[in-house]
Amino acid sequence: MTPAEIAPKDRLIVALDLPSVDAAEAIINRLGDSVTFYKIGYRLAYAGGLPLVGKLADKGKKVFLDLKLHDIGNTVMQGVESISRLGATFLTVHAYPQTMKGAVEGRGNSSLKILAVTVLTSYNEDDLHAAGYRLGVSELVEARAQQAQVLGIDGLVSSPEEAGALRKIVGHQMHLVTPGIRPAGSATGDQKRIMTPGRAIAAGADYLVVGRPIVEAADPKAVADAIQAEIAQALGA
Numbered sequence: 670m671t672p673a674e675i676a677p678k679d680r681l682i683v684a685l686d687l688p689s690v691d692a693a694e695a696i697i698n699r700l701g702d703s704v705t706f707y708k709i710g711y712r713l714a715y716a717g718g719l720p721l722v723g724k725l726a727d728k729g730k731k732v733f734l735d736l737k738l739h740d741i742g743n744t745v746m747q748g749v750e751s752i753s754r755l756g757a758t759f760l761t762v763h764a765y766p767q768t769m770k771g772a773v774e775g776r777g778n779s780s781l782k783i784l785a786v787t788v789l790t791s792y793n794e795d796d797l798h799a800a801g802y803r804l805g806v807s808e809l810v811e812a813r814a815q816q817a818q819v820l821g822i823d824g825l826v827s828s829p830e831e832a833g834a835l836r837k838i839v840g841h842q843m844h845l846v847t848p849g850i851r852p853a854g855s856a857t858g859d860q861k862r863i864m865t866p867g868r869a870i871a872a873g874a875d876y877l878v879v880g881r882p883i884v885e886a887a888d889p890k891a892v893a894d895a896i897q898a899e900i901a902q903a904l905g906a
């Protein structure tokens with residue numbers, strides 16, 4: 670399936686940033702058939718959440734393992750080889766050349782897709798400068814996207830603010846996955862490069878990652894449904 674063929678409903682990825690498997694399963698049950706794609710990150714993975722990958726896959730859901738790996742190339746390669754047997758659809762690594770090369774080797778011919786995290790959406794120019802980077806946000810995102818493409822990475826994680834520029838660089842060959850999504854009026858939290866769901870899709874994002882605005886809502890299903898309606902409207906579906 671090319672990115673353009675993804676159904677509107679399947680473009681929402683709900684981040685299960687929850688403290689336990691029980692808490693995650695409660696949200697999954699409340700969301701029911703509305704949501705088809707879930708993200709498991711540090712919080713849940715280190716709270717016993719990895720077996721949820723297979724359980725969700727058995728229920729026909731897709732899983733994005735957001736482990737943001739970064740190590741020497743050989744260790745990344747071996748780790749990704751193990752992760753490729755868990756049944757996840759996406760796995761993140763940081764967009765450093767040795768790391769990306771190791772990840773592509775590790776996923777081999779498996780169905781796991783590797784996403785490279787370009788610049789975290791909680792970072793702005795000042796944060797990059799404080800971390801010792803010489804390039805600004807857009808320059809670094811674009812440089813990393815070019816390296817990722819050459820190394821055979823399957824997709825990129827960035828803010829939707831960079832989606833338009835990334836499309837021009839990578840065309841439709843790579844998945845563009847964007848956190849930093851905030852429905853109008855919702856709290857920004859620690860995110861700095863944000864967009865509404867509709868604007869993110871219009872900017873060229875394939876998938877939107879949404880955590881707190883859904884999992885901390887009084888009615889998570891109502892928020893997820895509203896985001897999916899906004900996605901469908903932006904796609905003209």
Ligand SMILES: O=c1ccn([C@@H]2O[C@H](COP(=O)(O)O)[C@@H](O)[C@H]2O)c(=O)[nH]1
Nearest residue numbers: 684710788789790848849878879880881
């Ligand atoms: O650049 C990045 C990469 C990953 N994330 C992850 O996405 C979700 C966003 O959650 P919200 O609650 O909607 O802010 C979270 O799991 C992050 O680890 C990101 O935000 N930015």
